[in-house]
Amino acid sequence: MGVKGKPEEEGISELLLGYLEDEVFGRLGQSSLEALKRRASEPSGAEALKRWIVDSLLRERDRISRRTLRRADLEAAFSDRTFLTRISEVALERLRCGPNAPTLNIEPKRLSAEETQKILGEGINFGLIFGAESIYFQDVVLAFQVDEFSSRPLRDGKVNVLGVHLDWLTEKGEAVRALLVDESWRVREVGFEAAVPLHVVQTLHLPFSRETDLHRRLSDTFRDAGIVQVNPYEASERADDKAWTHELWLRCRLESPAFRLIPKSSLLKDALKMLEAFIEDLSLRRKRSSLGVFIQPNRGTEGWMVERFRFDVYRGGIGVEHPAAKHIAAILRLDDVLLREERGNIRFSPLREPEETRNLKHISLRINVAWNGSSFVAESGYAQVSEKLVASRGRGGEIIDLHKALRNLYYRSCGEWVRLNVTSKDVRRIKCAAEAAAQALNSGLPEEDSLKMVGVDMVLEVPGADEPILPVLLEANPRPAGLNHSTSLEDEVDAEPKLMVSSAIFRAIRLMRRRLLHGKGS
Template sequence: MDLHLTQDLQKAWHEATDALGLARGTRLDSTSATALLRRCLAMGPATGESTTPLPPPERLVRLRGQLPQLASCLVEGAAAQVAQALEDPTYCRRLVELAADLRMSERMAPEICLAIRADSMEMLSEAPLDAVIFADPQLIGHELYPLCIDACVAAGPKHVPVGVHLDWLVGDSATRVIHYDLEEDRFIEMSLVTPRRLDRALPLALGADEQHHHRTLDELFAERCRNRFHAAETLDHKAISAATWSKLGLSIPSQTVCPVGDVDGARQVLSAGGEWVLKPEASTGGQGVVLLEGPMELHQTSDDLVESLQICWAHGDAVIEERRDGLAYRDDHEKDHSLVIRLHVTSTPGGLHVESGCAIIGGDDLTPASFHHGGRSIELRQALGQLASRRGEWICVDVAQIITDLQQTATAAVTAVADLDLVGVDLVLDLVGNRVVPVLIEANARPAGLIHSRRLSDGLAGVSNSLWTTPVVKQETVS
């Protein structure tokens, strides 16, 4: 018998069907029910409940109690299947992670739906299988979706990569995958009846211990690992990258490495005046980056500078780098925002290509332009059409020429490092005399935020088609 749905559950059902592209009122099967269940988990406290957010275990208890009501939203028999699945630790963990995604970001990719039963996934045995290997599940659909669409366009639906968490690997075979269903426009995550050996692996979204995980994957997959660890490690260390680029005559900021514990050395650099960027020397995805203004920082509380340094030193040495983003993005309200340009460089047998990128702007001109610091992306041409000298005059540029200059600089930066198939290169723009100059900041062989990428050719969403046109050799399936 259908029970009356509360207003909150009715809203969750409507949001779930909207997200799945279904008519409101459509009853969901046990797999598509994930869209509803994660929204129920993400709901705030009901009327009369404590305003303190419930921890995941208690949210799951609440969800189990809501199943009799939710049965009216599901096809016959699905509620019983879901009840059984909620006894599976893997299913529950993934459901909690997917619910957390709703609180972190607006939905920019199709739903990830959890299949309750293991599947043979026969279509995975028909062609060589590419995989994106990840360790951090947070918003992983935002990283997978543009890559899957690119692969569909470049090589066809049978050659779409799957997402595989590190924990789902047994040797070089996957026991569970996230598969993009083109017809339904959703991801299906499922366990496999028989582990499937992966023919090629691209490490992305590896979390806080990304270098260790990358090294492990490189040892496991060897030549089948896209973006070899030894090459990625070079880019992970900003000082090494900068020294290499400087030898090639590329424009970089001047920088000083500040070893762990050397507070006096940091103070000496800042005493020279000017504007600086303090950041970890190792790759951290924007964590620990702070913008500094020379001697002004020395008049702040000593603990403030030390605290910023210690955040960096948690990852190893720190770098104090000259601030070279002389040009900012000026919005329609005449407010300046720090600006970083991210370009994606891909390597194919035909050479290096820059097919896509985006502009990332900070909340203002004193906040780092990174997603970690609350930055947002805008279309590259929009950013280049609204440039201004920071707190100065508007700057009119030849947008097409600037894009060409940016592409050439990004390509030259990656030329110095072999064995990398996909690299995100970050640049800023400076004004040298009357000339706009692209300045290299850093590069990452595990670029994040791929959902924000737009093709330079037409402005449509995408990262790289050529990434999926390189032949891959099929490996034997584990029996």
């Protein structure tokens, strides 16, 4: 189903990476190695290091040749500076990410047009666009290709999943290089002599500091080229803007926390008045004097600058020296501030019977929802658990299997933590809430402009004794991370889940097959 695999032989890229780490980086002392890591994390430093690594390989060519028993493919590798540059980039990725980071098999020879045609055939090319480390993104490519294969009907054409770094795109949105899955189900990176057209694209992991700007520019490129987008920027912006997300959910009467937006242009004194008014209003609505409120950037992701504060309405005003005021001031320098009510009264414990409160962890669910050509389907996800109130992985949270999480939930009743028996009806409520969230995000948008896959975050509540689980929607991510950690969300909690991202999105892509490949209506 791809480049013919050679699992019995280590690739030349892996040999060169091993040589660099053993013989080049390995000669450095610990302090020099740490300095190298710091330089590798800076754009200008990384460029200089890439040149240094390539020059080091060329200088030690004869030594490498002897070490690799003069392999025939070594000559081709050293004659292609682009290939050596890719080796240097992956070496720096592994340097930044640590010794346990995965390696990557890079083909030294570019594929000719004939070889490319033989591999990709007449299938639809589905480009997963990324800007993060390729050594980690290869797992996402593999996960998607497995889902494609598992969901492919008999006698139906293949959808080629191609991981394409944004630097591997032409001005017309074609791919000159890609990560793909070979016949031995191993991910390899290949270059193409002739740029490969992409028929469908999904923009995923991008550098945090430029995430939305890059997505906007990429989306413009793909739209101008007539390429179908799973997550076009205009629709994704509805999820990037958390206040907009909550407004759309509120209009559709979906369960989500109370919120308020403080504009970036606000003076701190005015922002604090808005905070006080929000707390007072929330206190009246919830009939509680003590409240938890999350304060966060309106456009932040993965727990960035998210903090929770507890307020008592009877303790007077909030001064500029209050920790919440300082946090608001810090956010206002960068973004609008979102005030969000604390929700969720269910906890997770890995122990069968937690004896102490410290055994209980905060939990949120990430549910992946995808368009299947006619409706949205919640079919996979994972749970994030943490001893901290912000359970996201970006803040140190741990990813665990959804079903393991659902089998080990507890809620407070009569002063004690009681195990929650999650039923198949509860699971369907979770699915329905996530599907409704995706539908609401796309209110008023035609299919071609819609957000066709989204990660919906939620917490769970037990409103009262003998009442069903209530899913509470927190936010939506149009470029969901951690997809390769996702497992299927089965109706039965005790069912054995499988590794899965989405089969629905491939059904939607196949329904578009004729239009994508032949320019005809489906």
